[in-house]
Amino acid sequence: MASPKRTTTQLRSVLPSGNREQDFFQQVWELVRLVPRGRVTTYGAIAACLGARSGARMVGWAMNSSHGAHPKVPAHRVVNRLGLLSGKNHFPSPTAMQEALEKEGVTIQDDQVMDFEKLFWDPAKELDGN
DNA sequence: ACGCTGACTATTA
DNA sequence: CTAATAGCCAGCG
Numbered sequence: 103m104a105s106p107k108r109t110t111t112q113l114r115s116v117l118p119s120g121n122r123e124q125d126f127f128q129q130v131w132e133l134v135r136l137v138p139r140g141r142v143t144t145y146g147a148i149a150a151c152l153g154a155r156s157g158a159r160m161v162g163w164a165m166n167s168s169h170g171a172h173p174k175v176p177a178h179r180v181v182n183r184l185g186l187l188s189g190k191n192h193f194p195s196p197t198a199m200q201e202a203l204e205k206e207g208v209t210i211q212d213d214q215v216m217d218f219e220k221l222f223w224d225p226a227k228e229l230d231g232n
Numbered sequence: 233a234c235g236c237t238g239a240c241t242a243t244t245a
Numbered sequence: 246c247t248a249a250t251a252g253c254c255a256g257c258g
């Protein structure tokens with residue numbers, strides 16, 4: 103079963119739970135899942151951890167497919183490097199992302215994460231010491 | 233196969 | 246400070 107490439111369309115239907123190599127998307131999902139509650143990360147940090155070659159845009163794209171991910175991916179914990187909820191627009195509701203973050207103890211103001219630097223969770227940094 | 237688009241980022245004016 | 250441009254990679258018409 104080596105389908106190294108799965109289109110987004112297939113991903114929605116497949117989303118296997120026994121893959122090993124997985125696609126770039128699943129790597130992103132896994133990493134995002136590691137983000138502790140009440141913390142946030144950025145697309146660039148994820149991209150850099152997996153290989154900046156992929157580009158931060160691909161991370162956002164992965165989030166787009168995350169709606170069918172398994173288990174659920176806390177996409178609301180992923181913001182742009184400015185701490186802005188750039189992806190809120192893609193949520194079921196434009197406020198779902200903010201509400202989810204506030205629910206975790208994150209303060210949002212003007213679609214921006216307060217104390218973003220303090221709440222920022224760098225995967226490369228956390229995983230580097232492990 | 234070609235070109236556009238995109239939940240980004242960095243640089244330059 | 247903001248605006249515009251380039252780089253980046255993969256999916257889709």
